[in-house]
Amino acid sequence: MAAQDDKGAFVDNSNKPPVYAISLQPHRNDVFPAPLPSAVPMPPGYVPTQVPVMMPVPQRPPGCPPGLEYLTQIDQLVVNQKVELTEVILGWETNNKYMIKNSVGQQVFYAAEENDCCNRQCCGPLRSFVLHVQDNFGQEVITITRPLRCGSCCCPCCLQELEVQSPPGNPVGYVIQDWHPYLPKFTIQNERKEPVLKIVGPFCSCRCCADVNFEVKSLDETIMVGRITKQWTGFLREAYTDADNFGIEFPMDLDVKMKAVMLGACFLIDFMFFEHNK
Numbered sequence: 483m484a485a486q487d488d489k490g491a492f493v494d495n496s497n498k499p500p501v502y503a504i505s506l507q508p509h510r511n512d513v514f515p516a517p518l519p520s521a522v523p524m525p526p527g528y529v530p531t532q533v534p535v536m537m538p539v540p541q542r543p544p545g546c547p548p549g550l551e552y553l554t555q556i557d558q559l560v561v562n563q564k565v566e567l568t569e570v571i572l573g574w575e576t577n578n579k580y581m582i583k584n585s586v587g588q589q590v591f592y593a594a595e596e597n598d599c600c601n602r603q604c605c606g607p608l609r610s611f612v613l614h615v616q617d618n619f620g621q622e623v624i625t626i627t628r629p630l631r632c633g634s635c636c637c638p639c640c641l642q643e644l645e646v647q648s649p650p651g652n653p654v655g656y657v658i659q660d661w662h663p664y665l666p667k668f669t670i671q672n673e674r675k676e677p678v679l680k681i682v683g684p685f686c687s688c689r690c691c692a693d694v695n696f697e698v699k700s701l702d703e704t705i706m707v708g709r710i711t712k713q714w715t716g717f718l719r720e721a722y723t724d725a726d727n728f729g730i731e732f733p734m735d736l737d738v739k740m741k742a743v744m745l746g747a748c749f750l751i752d753f754m755f756f757e758h759n760k
Contacts, residue, residue, distance in 0.1 A: 534581070534589045535587060535588050535589065536588060536589050536618040537552055537583075537584055537588035537589060537590050537618070538588075539551070539552070539618075540552065540554060540555050546738055547623070547648040547649055547652070547654065547738070547739070547742075548623065548649055549617050549621065549623025549624070549648065549649065550623065550624075550648055550738040550739070550741075550742055551738075552590050552591070552617070553590075553738040553741040553742065554738055556584045556585065556590070556734075557585075557731065557732060557733060557734040558584065558585040558729065558730065558731050558732075559582055559583070559584065559590065559729070559730040559745060559748075560582070560583045560584070560585065560587075560727070560728070560729055560730075561580050561581075561582050561727065561728040561729075561730065561745075561748055562580065562581045562582075562583070562727050563578060563579070563580050563726050563727065563752070564578075564579040564580065564581065566579075574603075575602040575603055575606070576602070577594065577595040577596065577597055577602070578593075578594075578595040578613075578752075578757075579592075579593070579594050579595070580592070580593040580594075580749075582615070582745070589618060590617075590618075591615050591616060591617060591618075591623070591624070591745075592615070592616050592618075593613050593614065593615045593616075593624075593626075593749070594613070594614055594616075595611050595612070595613055596611070596612045596613070596614060597609065597610075597611050597612070605630065606757075606758075607753050607754065607757040607758060608630065608631070608753075609630065609753075610628055610629050610630040611627075611628050611753070612625065612626070612627050612628075613625070613626040613627075613628075613746075613749055615745070622649075622650055623648060623649060624646065624647065624648045624650075624742055624745070624746075625646075625647040625648070625650040625651075626644060626645070626646055626647075626745075626746045626749060627644065627645045627647070628642075628643070628644045628645075628749075628750065628753070629643065631643065631659075638661035641658070641659035641660070641661060642657075642658075642659040642668075642750060642754060643656060643657065643658050643659065644656065644657040644746050644747070644749075644750045645746075646742055646743045646745075646746040648739065648742050653673050654672075654673050654739040654742060654743065655670065655671055655672050655673060655678075655739055655740060655742065655743030655746070656670075656671040656675060656743070657669075657670055657671075657681075657743060657746055657747045657750055658671060660680075664685055665682060665683060665684075665685060666681075666682075666683035666684075666687070666696070666751075666754070666755070667680065667681065667682055667683070668680070668681040668747060668750075669681075670698075670740065670743050670744065670747065671743075672739070672740070673739070677701055678701075678740055679698055679699065679700065679701070679707065679708075679740065679744075680698070680699045680700070680701060680703050681696050681697070681698050681699070681710065681747055681751075682696070682697050682699060682703060683695075683696040683697075683751070683755075684696075687712075687755040687756070691714055692714055693711050693712060693713050693714055694711065694712040694755075695709055695710075695711050695712075696709065696710040696711070696712075696751055697709055698710065698731075698732065698744065707732070707733055707736075708730070708731045708732040708733065708736075708744065709729075709730075709731045710728060710729075710730050710731075710744065710747060710748050710751060711728060711729040711730075711731075712726055712727075712728055712751070712752075712755075712756055713726075713727040713728065713729055726752055726756050728748050728751075728752065730744055730745060730748055732744055
């Protein structure tokens, strides 16, 4: 194909490969033409591709797992679950997808559930799953695994648990449900399965027009060190979807591995208490 250069001369571009941009999330494997320069007139109805604002990559300190360096500079995460039209219209459960941002709205990670249709439809919120958490370059930095466990407090021998790996294949911590007759309680463990923190939730997780807080406390439950908050998203979204928003607060100087495990605890809480069919 011939095109004019800046001096008006025709240049043959037929042998040159097209310019492509690699999409990150949610279609990081899709290849599509790069956006046209602003000087080129846009056709009617053209909508430019919206690229989320990415958090700048910080320097990785010694001993930090690759990809978790983002967590060294933040004390809050915002987790936004994507609304799936298939679930809204048909009530058909699909794999969950989450956008994870910092407090100023910059994207930090993107998480996607890996599961099969039979497991999603038959087991519902009790289903086992694998969550793949990617950085802004499409590199998987965290893998979160939940086995199939009992959902009743009457069966304390088979309670919920979750494993967090970073990088994938290297466990950095666990979230273990503690038996309690009426309160949701969990223990955050390190890679050696030693207790580090406790999570205590409310007696009732169903609240209208209000946030639901799960407090992260010291092992003796006397000092609150953080919080996982299920945020109220409005009547329509709460009534017709199970797509939820969460806020995670933790100390700035908390070990990045434990911050990653708290992110995993947020996903477990979502599935256990808020992932229900509308």
